[in-house]
Every structure is written in structure tokens, then in C-alpha cells.
Amino acid sequence: MLDPSKRQGKQKKPTNLSQTLMKLWKYLQVHRAPLTIVLVMVTLSSLLALAGPFLVGMTIDLFISTGEMNGFMYMLLGLLTIYLLHSLTVWLQHFWMVRVSQSTVYQMRTQLMGHMNELPISYFDSSEQGDLMSRVNNDMENVSNTLNSSIIQVFTSVITLVGILVVMLWLSPLLTLVSMSVIPLMWFGIRWITKRTRKLFKAQQNRLGALNAFSEEAISGHSITKTFSQEERMIDSFREQNDQLKQSGFWAQVYSGLIPKYMNALNSFSFAIIAAAGGMMAVNNLITVGVIVIFIEYSRQFTRPLNDLANQFNLLLSAIAGAERVFEVMGTKREREDETNHRDIDWNVQGEVEFQNVSFSYTDTPTIQDVSFHVTPGKTVAFVGKTGAGKTTMMNLLTRFYDPDDGDILLDNQPIRSIKREDLREHLAVVLQDTHLFEGTIMENIRYGNLEASDDAVCRAAKEANAHRFIEKLSNGYETVLKGGGGISQGQKQLLAIARALLRNPKLLILDEATSSIDTVTELKIQQALAVLMEGRTSFVIAHRLNTIREADMIVIFDEGRIIEKGTHEQLLQLGGAYAKLHADQRSSSS
Numbered sequence: 001m002l003d004p005s006k007r008q009g010k011q012k013k014p015t016n017l018s019q020t021l022m023k024l025w026k027y028l029q030v031h032r033a034p035l036t037i038v039l040v041m042v043t044l045s046s047l048l049a050l051a052g053p054f055l056v057g058m059t060i061d062l063f064i065s066t067g068e069m070n071g072f073m074y075m076l077l078g079l080l081t082i083y084l085l086h087s088l089t090v091w092l093q094h095f096w097m098v099r100v101s102q103s104t105v106y107q108m109r110t111q112l113m114g115h116m117n118e119l120p121i122s123y124f125d126s127s128e129q130g131d132l133m134s135r136v137n138n139d140m141e142n143v144s145n146t147l148n149s150s151i152i153q154v155f156t157s158v159i160t161l162v163g164i165l166v167v168m169l170w171l172s173p174l175l176t177l178v179s180m181s182v183i184p185l186m187w188f189g190i191r192w193i194t195k196r197t198r199k200l201f202k203a204q205q206n207r208l209g210a211l212n213a214f215s216e217e218a219i220s221g222h223s224i225t226k227t228f229s230q231e232e233r234m235i236d237s238f239r240e241q242n243d244q245l246k247q248s249g250f251w252a253q254v255y256s257g258l259i260p261k262y263m264n265a266l267n268s269f270s271f272a273i274i275a276a277a278g279g280m281m282a283v284n285n286l287i288t289v290g291v292i293v294i295f296i297e298y299s300r301q302f303t304r305p306l307n308d309l310a311n312q313f314n315l316l317l318s319a320i321a322g323a324e325r326v327f328e329v330m331g332t333k334r335e336r337e338d339e340t341n342h343r344d345i346d347w348n349v350q351g352e353v354e355f356q357n358v359s360f361s362y363t364d365t366p367t368i369q370d371v372s373f374h375v376t377p378g379k380t381v382a383f384v385g386k387t388g389a390g391k392t393t394m395m396n397l398l399t400r401f402y403d404p405d406d407g408d409i410l411l412d413n414q415p416i417r418s419i420k421r422e423d424l425r426e427h428l429a430v431v432l433q434d435t436h437l438f439e440g441t442i443m444e445n446i447r448y449g450n451l452e453a454s455d456d457a458v459c460r461a462a463k464e465a466n467a468h469r470f471i472e473k474l475s476n477g478y479e480t481v482l483k484g485g486g487g488i489s490q491g492q493k494q495l496l497a498i499a500r501a502l503l504r505n506p507k508l509l510i511l512d513e514a515t516s517s518i519d520t521v522t523e524l525k526i527q528q529a530l531a532v533l534m535e536g537r538t539s540f541v542i543a544h545r546l547n548t549i550r551e552a553d554m555i556v557i558f559d560e561g562r563i564i565e566k567g568t569h570e571q572l573l574q575l576g577g578a579y580a581k582l583h584a585d586q587r588s589s590s591s
Contacts, residue, residue: 020320023327024143027108031100038100041093042152046159048086053301054167055079057294093152101147109140112326118334121401130213135329138208139322146319150312157305157312164298164305171291178277179299182270189262193255194313200252201318205325207245214241252318270299335421342420349427349507350412351377351538353398358407360397367393369561370407375554380539382549384579385558391542393561395510398540400424411508429506433513433542435493442471443478445496449504458503464532465499467492502533509539546583555579 028035059075113136124132168176218225218234225234278292353375360368368390375381383391396402397409400421408415416424429449437445446458453461458478462468470492474480482488488496501509511530527548543549550569557565557572557579565577572579 017320020324020327024320024323027104028100028147030107031103034096034100038093038096038152039155041089041096042155043159045086045089045093046156046163048082048089049160049301050163050167050298051082052079052086053294053297055082056297057290060288060290060293097152098148101144101151104147105140105144108143108326109136112136112140112330115330115332115334118336119329119332120335121396123332128210128213128217130211130216131209132329133216134209134212135322135325138212139205139325142205142322143319143326146315150315150319153308153312157309160301160305164302168295168298168302171294172281172287175274175278175281175287175291175295179270179274179295179302181273182266186263186266189266190259190313193258193262194317197252197255198317198321200248200255202321202324203248204245204252205318205321207241207248209325211241211245214238267300267304270302271296274299339420342418343414344420345423345427347412351507352410352412353508353538354410354413355394356408356410358397358404358409360393360402360404360406362393362402367561368397368404371561371563372407373554373556373563373566375538377538378536379553380534380541380549380551382541382543382552382555383558384543384546384549384555384582389558390561391558392512394558395430395512395540395542398508398510399428399430427507428510429501429504429508430510431494431497431501431512435490435497437482437493437496439481439483441476441479441481442474442496445482446499446503449500449502453503458499461499461503462496464502465495467495467499470495498530498533507537509534509537511539511541511543513542513544546579546586 055075055078116132116136165176168179214237218238225231274292274295278287278295281287282289282292355371355373358368358371359366371390371394373381383394385391393402397404398416400416403417408417410416411419411424438448443455443458446461447453449461450457455478459468462471462478470488471478471480474488480487531551541549541552546569549555553568554566555569555572556563557577559578565572565575565579567575573583
């Protein structure tokens with residue numbers, strides 16, 4: 001388990017605010033018609049909200065002060081109609097905005113997942129799964145929630161502010177000037193607060209991603225934690241991560257929470273100023289009591305949109321922080337983007353493979369150094385060496401998960417770096433040491449090797465892989481649902497993976513410790529099935545147990561990324577070198 005202090009790493013600087021907003025707008029502008037309806041409804045609801053206080057003030061001056069009851073009743077009916085229409089327009093704008101926001105986030109999430117599926121393996125090797133999950137789920141949900149509410153609130157607040165200012169100036173420019181005296185205080189206060197909240201919300205999102213990554217790692221490695229009695233250390237590490245999130249979230253909410261308190265204080269101050277100034281003006285017959293009532297209500301409505309804008313600004317900052325993290329992933333170069341001039345495999349693949357002076361390193365330390373060998377079609381090559389010698393890296397290069405730093409790998413005399421990765425992988429099948437099965441039925445997991453295969457073909461592949469017998473013993477046979485690969489043993493998972501490879505019927509076969517989790521009896525049966533599978537196909541096998549590769553056409557011995565020996569089993573034994581010593585060690589340990 002990584003140390004929490006090292007997990008966080010350096011905080012990435014946020015991208016340009018306007019750039020992120022422009023990217024969001026590209027998704028929103030697709031829904032121009034619904035957004036237009038929302039804007040119309042927002043405008044109507046804002047104007048209707050302004051009409052209510054104005055009619056109340058006019059009612060005081062024209063009817064209440066004069067005692068005219070007929071006009072008073074008509075005005076009450078008008079107010080009732082206004083508030084009913086206001087409620088209807090608010091509901092309609094909410095309905096259409098929800099449709100826009102959900103469609104926008106659906107499109108963004110779909111493109112994000114599609115983009116992630118096209119990213120190179122190197123990106124996932126250098127990223128934490130929990131943090132990526134946080135971007136797909138938490139950050140996208142943050143954007144969704146903000147779009148649902150913030151856009152409407154911003155439109156409403158702006159229209160309300162403009163409308164209030166126009167009516168107040170029309171009624172009394174002098175009292176309007178008095179009412180606006182609190183605006184500089186609002187501007188400086190909000191600017192001081194929001195300047196700090198953006199950094200805090202960005203830190204909060206990063207901490208949340210780190211905590212998700214830690215949680216994912218902790219849950220997946222729970223059995224190891226229990227085995228080594230490291231529960232207390234795990235709890236302490238989680239507590240440290242959780243405390244970091246709490247601290248960043250605490251200060252983000254504290255600073256953002258200052259805004260409504262600050263605005264309420266200014267609102268009360270504004271009310272007092274208007275009451276005092278308006279009272280003196282009314283005594284001098286400069287304005288009426290009804291106008292004072294209108295100003296008092298409008299002053300409340302004027303500060304409320306400012307308050308809402310300030311609050312929504314904080315929510316927008318939080319959403320933008322999430323959107324930045326999403327666009328960060330979507331801005332990563334995909335595998336296909338560097339393949340514009342690459343070719344399809346437009347020939348009948350024979351399976352001839354040649355490594356020509358291949359060198360590669362994941363970091364500054366070389367992993368593969370000047371490797372060369374040639375494999376004729378249909379032959380089997382086995383890679384042997386200590387852990388870290390470079391065996392699996394050879395497979396990563398052959399599948400183009402990575403490309404060599406120097407040298408070339410040829411398939412039928414064509415450099416594979418000039419072939420489209422997708423096209424190359426259509427002729428490959430891989431059985432890894434750590435088998436991954438998807439949530440779904442056994443039938444679906446085997447068919448993953450060839451989606452066009454019939455049920456009968458799936459069953460034949462399972463029989464050849466010696467998996468048919470244990471599958472039939474399951475409660476629902478081939479329709480048994482695997483949740484995360486649970487419910488079956490590791491050896492059975494590998495049998496399904498071999499069946500999946502058999503179904504693909506590839507020209508090139510890669511077996512990375514494919515029988516490492518299978519008992520000796522089953523291994524013999526699997527070897528028979530693999531012999532059938534490898535017949536006529538070029539096969540690459542990584543194995544620690546040398547008895548599984550005795551029949552290989554060529555065995556390549558690696559040490560620190562270099563080939564130190566190669567030949568058949570008998571040739572290497574006669575050579576009396578590293579392979580012979582390893583073979584003798586394994587024989588003595590098994591006897």
C-alpha cells in the first residue's frame with residue numbers, strides 16, 4: 001500500500017477558466033432550442049416576480065390609502081394571476097433545463113468513456129484507477145448537478161438585477177443611488193472570498209480522487225491486508241487521507257459559506273438605509289409610501305440575486321474544477337491519433353515475427369536492450385528469466401501496448417509500428433497470468449474472444465480448454481453470472497481465459513504464465529489443448545516452470561533485459577549455462 005503522503009503528489013495547476021467554459025459551451029450549444037425555451041421562461045418568471053412588489057406598492061398608493069375597495073379587489077386578483085403564472089414558468093424552465101443538463105452530461109460521460117477506451121496502456125499504468133473512477137463518476141455528477149440549477153439561477157439573477165435597476169431608476173433616481181451604495185461593499189467582499197474558494201474546491205476534488213484511489217486499492221487488496229494483519233495500518237492510512245479531504249472540504253465550505261452571511265448583513269444594512277432615506281423623502285413629499293415599500297422589497301430582491309450569483313459562482317467553480325479533470329482525460333492523446341498514416345493488415349497473415357535490435361525502457365533504466373531473434377510461422381518461442389528480466393515487456397511490445405525506443409519488430413517482414421494497433425490485435429490472442437473476467441455470464445465471457453461466435457462454438461472452445469466439465473456443474477451452466485469473476489477459482493478463471501483465446505482462432509498467440517494457477521493434473525490436460533491451439537500458429541510463452549516449455553521450438557533466456565542464451569531445450573541443457581542451472585534447480589526442488 002502506497003504511503004498517503006506520496007500518493008497525492010504535486011497538485012496540477014487548473015486549466016484556463018474561459019477555456020473550460022468554452023468546452024462546456026460546445027456541449028450545451030447542441031441544445032439551442034431547449035435553451036431558448038429556458039431563457040424565455042426565465043425572462044417571463046423574472047418579470048412576473050418583479051411585477052408582484054410593484055403592484056403591491058401601487059395598491060397601497062392608489063387603493064389602500066384612498067379606501068377604494070373595488071380597485072383593491074381587482075388588484076388582488078391580478079396579483080393572484082401573476083403568482084400562478086410565475087409558478088408555471090418556473091416549473092417549465094426547470095423541466096427543460098433538466099432535459100438539457102441530463103443530455104449534456106450523458107454525451108460528456110459517453111465521450112469520456114469512449115475516449116478512455118482508446119487511451120494507451122501507458123496512461124493507465126501511470127494513473128490510479130480510483131482517481132479515474134472519481135473523474136467518471138464524482139466529477140461528472142458534480143457537473144450534472146450544477147448544470148441542473150446554476151444556469152437557470154444565473155439567468156434569473158441577471159434578468160432580475162437589470163429589471164430591478166430599470167424600475168427603481170424610473171421611480172426615484174435619488175433613492176436608487178442610496179440603495180446602490182452597498183454594491184462596492186458587496187463587490188470587494190465577494191471578490192475576496194471567491195479568490196480563495198476556487199483553489200480550495202480544486203484541492204477538494206483532487207483529494208476526493210486520491211481518497212477514491214486509496215479506497216479502490218484497499219478494497220481490492222483486502223485479503224492481503226488481512227493475511228499480514230495490517231488492518232490498523234490501513235485504517236491509519238485511510239484516516240490520514242480522509243483527514244486531508246476533510247480539511248480541504250472544510251475550508252472550501254467555510255469560505256463559500258461566508259457569502260450568504262455577508263450578503264444577509266449587507267441586505268439588512270441596505271434595508272436600514274432605504275427606510276431612513278425613504279422616510280425623510282416621504283416626509284418632504286418627494287416620494288410616496290408605496291414607492292418606499294416597492295424599494296424595500298426590490299432592495300431585498302436586488303441583494304438576493306447578488307447573493308445567488310455569489311453562491312452559484314462557488315458551485316460553478318466546483319463544477320469547473322470537476323470539468324477540468326474530465327477534460328484533462330479527454331485531452332490525453334489516444335492511440336489512434338498517431339496512426340493517421342498507418343496501414344491495415346491487407347495480406348494473409350503467416351505469423352513470421354522478427355525482433356531487430358529492439359531496446360525499450362519504461363523510465364531511464366533500460367528494460368530491454370538490443371534484443372534480436374527470428375521466429376518462423378507456426379513455431380513456439382518460450383521466454384525464461386528472473387522476475388524483472390523483461391519477459392512481459394516483450395509481450396507488451398509485440399501487442400503494441402508500447403513501442404520500442406530503438407529497433408523494429410516485424411510481422412511478415414512488415415514493421416508492426418506501421419500497422420494500426422486495432423488491426424494488429426485482431427490477429428492476436430492473449431492469456432495473461434492475472435485473468436480478468438467481466439460481469440456477465442460465462443457464455444458472454446468466453447464469447448468476448450469472438451463476438452460473432454455461436455453458442456456451439458463457445459461450447460467447443462470450452463471443451464478444448466477443459467472448462468466444459470466444471471461449467472456444467474455450475475447452477476446455471478453457461479448462463480451462470482459472474483460478478484467481478486467471483487464464484488469460481490483462479491484456475492477455473494484461467495481455463496475460461498484459454499477458452500476465450502481458443503475461440504478467437506488467432507495467428508499469434510501469447511501465453512503469459514497461462515497455467516500458473518492450475519493444478520498438475522489439469523495442467524497436463526491444458527497442455528494438450530494448448531498443443532492443438534498452437535498448431536500452425538506462432539506462439540509466445542512466458543513460463544517459470546520449465547516442464548511446460550520442453551517442446552518449444554526456441555527458448556530465449558533473459559537476464560536484465562538482454563538475451564544471454566537461446567535454443568531448444570536439449571541444446572540449452574548441453575550448453576550447460578543459465579538454463580541448465582535453472583533446470584537442475586527446479587528438478588531438485590520438485591524431487
